Amino acid sequence: MDTIDIKQLLLNVKENKVDIEDAIRELEELPFKDLGFAKIDNHREIRVGYPEVIYCEGKTVEQVKEIVEFMASKNNNILGTRASEDMYTAVKEICKEAEYNKLGRTITVNKKKQAFTDSYIVIVSAGTSDLPVVEEAYETAKILGNRVEKITDVGVAGIHRLFSKLDIIRGAKVVIVIAGMEGALASVIGGLVNKPVIAVPTSVGYGANFGGMSALLSMLNSCASGVSVVNIDNGFGAAYNASIINKL
Structure with missing residues (x-):
């Protein structure tokens, strides 16, 4: 969730398109989500402009899959670095949009469209x-x-x-x-x-x-x-x- 998402949520509440309880549920995991083995920083994109990136090396396949699954549920664009093909295969099961750069060992998931820079x-x-x-x-x-x-x-x-x-x-x-x-x-x-x-x-x-x-x-x-x-x-x-x- 970024600042644009938050503004839209508040506007929806103001216009009675979303009730307050639903808005609270949207915001309650904003600081971070504790998965037990990892704490996903949901606030990072608001603070620094970019969502959290997953450094996959040293993590298990299941850990990477669970992190991606949660981040995808928040409609985040996702980048995993130093990822293995086994990790990609597991992620592909839950995110059909996932792509793997074999040479660069990256997993990318584009959940929302963005404008590219002119420069x-x-x-x-x-x-x-x-x-x-x-x-x-x-x-x-x-x-x-x-x-x-x-x-x-x-x-x-x-x-x-x-x-x-x-x-x-x-x-x-x-x-x-x-x-x-x-x-x-x-x-x-x-x-x-x-x-x-x-x-x-x-x-x-x-x-x-x-x-x-x-x-x-x-x-x-x-x-x-x-x-x-x-x-x-x-x-x-x-x-x-x-x-x-x-x-x-």
Whole structure:
């Protein structure tokens, strides 16, 4: 439930379309719903503009299914990240609208229509091996109501590939740059655009990459002033922040 839903409910009460007792039932679970193993934050969309997102990794299939079932009953758009195919199969039984991005490991359920932004977010990745993080970021940005463009496999080993897409990159309101290995792509793009760059280091690389640490440290030490950095493989976090910027 968001502010628009609450205003409509109060208007319906005022116009005698909904009685007070029914309105109370609608509102009584507003702060949160205690499922025993989880407390669903029903108030989050009112506070911050976006509903709660389900981080599925570490949860059981039944737990994910029960959380989705409750959120769907509130007509929420739903995003589950780091989800398995078994989780998706279980969710699909109760939400026919559910879709699964196998590469990005996301479950999305669109329960209510939303307008997409005129401005757009562009997601740029260095290599094909970074695509799982790209897809997580893409699905996140999209379900939050953003237009999204993807430019993939344009890393610094073949920098001419990047230059051919500069018009699209420069036209975005915010740029997400996803790269593993040494993570140099974020600095290159940061030096070419006048938009905020959110860098995502990935765990892609040989041993000295240290599971993404080399890319993380390179991005944190970028000499390009407009580069901010999220955690390793955190496509969700990058897209969430990009969405906030895109809607300012």
